[in-house]
Amino acid sequence: HLRAGSDAVAVGMGTVLADDPLLTVRDVSPPRVPPLRVIFSREGRLPLTSRLAQRTGEAPVLVFAAAPDPNYDHELRGLGVDVVPASTLADALRVLAARGVRSLLVEGGANLATALLNEGLVDRLVILRAPVLLGEGSLPAFRGLAADAPNPRWETISSEWLEEDHLVVLAPRT
Incomplete structure (x- = not known):
């Protein structure tokens, strides 16, 4: 969708x-x-x-x-x-x-997502969380996010359960 x-x-x-x-x-x-x-x-x-x-x-x-x-x-x-x-x-x-x-x-992937966040070019984050624990060798969603990246605080715009998965939409806090 x-x-x-x-x-x-x-x-x-x-x-x-x-x-x-x-x-x-x-x-x-x-x-x-x-x-x-x-x-x-x-x-x-x-x-x-x-x-x-x-x-x-x-x-x-x-x-x-x-x-x-x-x-x-x-x-x-x-x-x-x-x-x-x-x-x-x-x-x-x-x-x-x-x-x-x-x-x-x-x-x-993680490098592109992190670069966009570090440059303040993201206006929505859509995070899908599944009830799965990832172990060694799994890939992170972000890599090397700068502590001083623009929009470090986010607010929840929507939250929805899709069976066992949780979909959360975040926007930069203004």
Whole structure:
């Protein structure tokens, strides 16, 4: 439901390499326009064999790269992937806004989520907590969150139980 209600869905390159996600809407009626699939990467090297690169017909794919490789970009563009230079996350968000993206769902990973929080670029946190204890080797939701990050205090906007899982939506306290 979260993907279907978003203009774009984003992950970092670490998530792409670990999970090979599709980032498409599933289990609900598809939206009239599928969300743009966005990948944030320093070099823009989305694997050519990834499901995102191979299935661009399902929904558009956009890669933001701080230092894109023109030769590799050419190969990605040949698969239908749009590669856009963006030196900062704020620059990338401005490009998305100029393209009509008003809601961006960031699904992961920890490095991207932390960078967005550290730069004060998050206006909602949606946290889904499951009754599962994760042990050694599990991945954190955030990594290296700065003590002086903007919006360090959050308030609960909504809270809902989805069977055994607890969905909480937070917004920066003003």
